[in-house]
Amino acid sequence: DAGVIQSPRHEVTEMGQEVTLRCKPISGHNSLFWYRQTMMRGLELLIYFNNNVPIDDSGMPEDRFSAKMPNASFSTLKIQPSEPRDSAVYFCASRDSRNEKLFFGSGTQLSVL
Amino acid sequence: AQSVTQPDIHITVSEGASLELRCNYSYGATPYLFWYVQSPGQGLQLLLKYFSGDTLVQGIKGFEAEFKRSQSSFNLRKPSVHWSDAAEYFCAVGARAGNMLTFGGGTRLMVKP
DSSP: OOOOEEEOSEEEEOTTOOEEEEEEOOTTOOEEEEEEEETTTEEEEEEEEETTEEEEOTTOOSTTEEEEEEETTEEEEEESSOOGGGOEEEEEEEEETTTTEEEEOOOEEEEEO | OOEEEOOOSEEEEETTSOEEEOOEEEOSSOEEEEEEEEOTTOOEEEEEEEOSSOSEEEOGGGOEEEEEGGGTEEEEEESSOOGGGOEEEEEEEEESSOOOEEEOOOEEEEEEO
16 A cells, blocks of 8 residues: 555645645545644644544634545645645544554645745 | 643664653543654654553564553653664554544654764
8 A cells, every 4th residue: 555645745835825735545544634743833633534524623723724525535635825824744644443543644845935 | 631741852862872752641531652753754653552451562663662650651762773763753642432642742863873
């Protein structure tokens, strides 16, 4: 299996632009998570899905952030409009429900200028 | 609310020396405990986890961790560090039946030749 695949690896954009991050979870995993990592706040859970349904989005910082999971093999995290304080590494992870183990993607480094 | 504290932000050890990374948690029920490693430019990789049973757990790459309920600790150890162990290490706690993990702030390990 190729693991959790995130794209793009790096994204540089200007303030006010829309940003879309993508994630393909491991086949067969029924839970998907979006995390954000910053120097100031460390690793934060933004939202997670079970069977493509959003379960808890209390970690989403603002209405500018939205996430979707239209099917079991794809999820997006969108920021519109983006702001410089959104600059961070965004990780997607999927979970093997048999042993609670999380598998992380390599992350997307987002820089908002 | 659950929380995880990693008291050491940075640690430097010489190659071949032993290593211990500290992790203290606060949790109201029986925790699931994890250690993840993040190498530069990479996603998070699971080193080991504790769910129940033997309080000394073995992980990959020669790491082990000991769960001490009385001290609310789950410290990570390695008897002899290799230069390739230089990375950031995250401790995390989660609920047995839940989906959300709380991460510590991370400890950055540097290895001197």
